Amino acid sequence: MAKAPNEEQLATEWHELMGRFRRLLCSLDRELESKHGISASDFEVLQLLAEAPKGKLRLHELGEHAHLTQSALSRLVAKLESGGMVERFMCDDDRRSVFATITAAGRKRYVQARPTQRAVLRAEAQSV
Amino acid sequence: MAKAPNEEQLATEWHELMGRFRRLLCSLDRELESKHGISASDFEVLQLLAEAPKGKLRLHELGEHAHLTQSALSRLVAKLESGGMVERFMCDDDRRSVFATITAAGRKRYVQARPTQRAVLRAEAQSV
DNA sequence: CAAAAGTATATGCGTATACATCTAATGTTG
DNA sequence: CAACATTAGATGTATACGCATATACTTTTG
Numbered sequence: 001m002a003k004a005p006n007e008e009q010l011a012t013e014w015h016e017l018m019g020r021f022r023r024l025l026c027s028l029d030r031e032l033e034s035k036h037g038i039s040a041s042d043f044e045v046l047q048l049l050a051e052a053p054k055g056k057l058r059l060h061e062l063g064e065h066a067h068l069t070q071s072a073l074s075r076l077v078a079k080l081e082s083g084g085m086v087e088r089f090m091c092d093d094d095r096r097s098v099f100a101t102i103t104a105a106g107r108k109r110y111v112q113a114r115p116t117q118r119a120v121l122r123a124e125a126q127s128v
Numbered sequence: 129m130a131k132a133p134n135e136e137q138l139a140t141e142w143h144e145l146m147g148r149f150r151r152l153l154c155s156l157d158r159e160l161e162s163k164h165g166i167s168a169s170d171f172e173v174l175q176l177l178a179e180a181p182k183g184k185l186r187l188h189e190l191g192e193h194a195h196l197t198q199s200a201l202s203r204l205v206a207k208l209e210s211g212g213m214v215e216r217f218m219c220d221d222d223r224r225s226v227f228a229t230i231t232a233a234g235r236k237r238y239v240q241a242r243p244t245q246r247a248v249l250r251a252e253a254q255s256v
Numbered sequence: 257c258a259a260a261a262g263t264a265t266a267t268g269c270g271t272a273t274a275c276a277t278c279t280a281a282t283g284t285t286g
Numbered sequence: 287c288a289a290c291a292t293t294a295g296a297t298g299t300a301t302a303c304g305c306a307t308a309t310a311c312t313t314t315t316g
Contacts, residue, residue: 187294
């Protein structure tokens with residue numbers, strides 16, 4: 001990006017970025033939902049957990065990497081738990097904290113959904 | 129962007145883009161809401177109308193440029209109308225269509241909000 | 257060590273959005 | 287021109303999110 005693009009240019013870029021972003025997010029949501037029964041946000045969280053050392057992160061750590069507010073993350077993890085893809089349990093070191101761990105079923109779902117997600121990203125990247 | 133970036137790279141870029149996008153959209157919403165009482169989406173629609181030839185567009189035309197679904201746009205325009213920033217009236221050529229026009233108050237609000245929006249965009253552009 | 261401040265998560269509530277469907281108006285076709 | 291298809295917009299419904307706050311636990315402080 002240029003050093004000091006004029007403001008109209010910035011505004012136009014933002015408008016276009018917003019368009020691309022929303023289209024891509026919509027595609028992701030639709031493809032992941034229809035083929036794997038998960039949303040794009042679900043996928044992000046599953047991915048973070050699947051890539052974590054032991055498939056295990058405190059919610060607070062998850063929140064630092066997922067692009068969600070604390071409340072949204074709390075509910076999302078609760079939803080994933082009720083879907084059997086994640087489990088929550090107390091952290092003994094600090095009993096305010098809660099660990100989220102990815103289950104075998106969750107990992108399987110993630111592995112299946114991954115090519116779908118990558119394909120959508122690739123398609124969008126090529127269309128630009 | 130490279131011709132055939134590998135998939136992990138794409139996924140990482142997407143993750144980062146999502147982060148930047150959400151932060152920016154949140155900043156915009158908060159700044160515009162606190163200083164001018166409008167959301168980022170409100171601003172987008174006001175901008176489209178303010179820049180339209182006669183400050184006048186059919187909802188369907190608005191929808192082609194705003195990054196919103198038809199239903200979201202319909203409600204958004206209704207909200208702007210109840211806030212006195214926009215007016216709706218029938219189109220005589222095609223009585224299914226509805227024109228949205230920006231009012232003097234709406235244009236004033238847009239002009240006031242514009243520097244705020246541009247400042248947020250500029251701040252984000254510089255932080256990258 | 258008791259009280260106050262801080263931290264991690266959950267939840268009540270309001271709002272924005274998407275999807276599906278409805279209504280009204282227009283176009284098309286036999 | 288009557289029946290059907292299409293189009294523009296509105297609305298019922300469900301969901302996801304953010305903000306504010308509540309709850310439970312931990313750390314700091316006097």
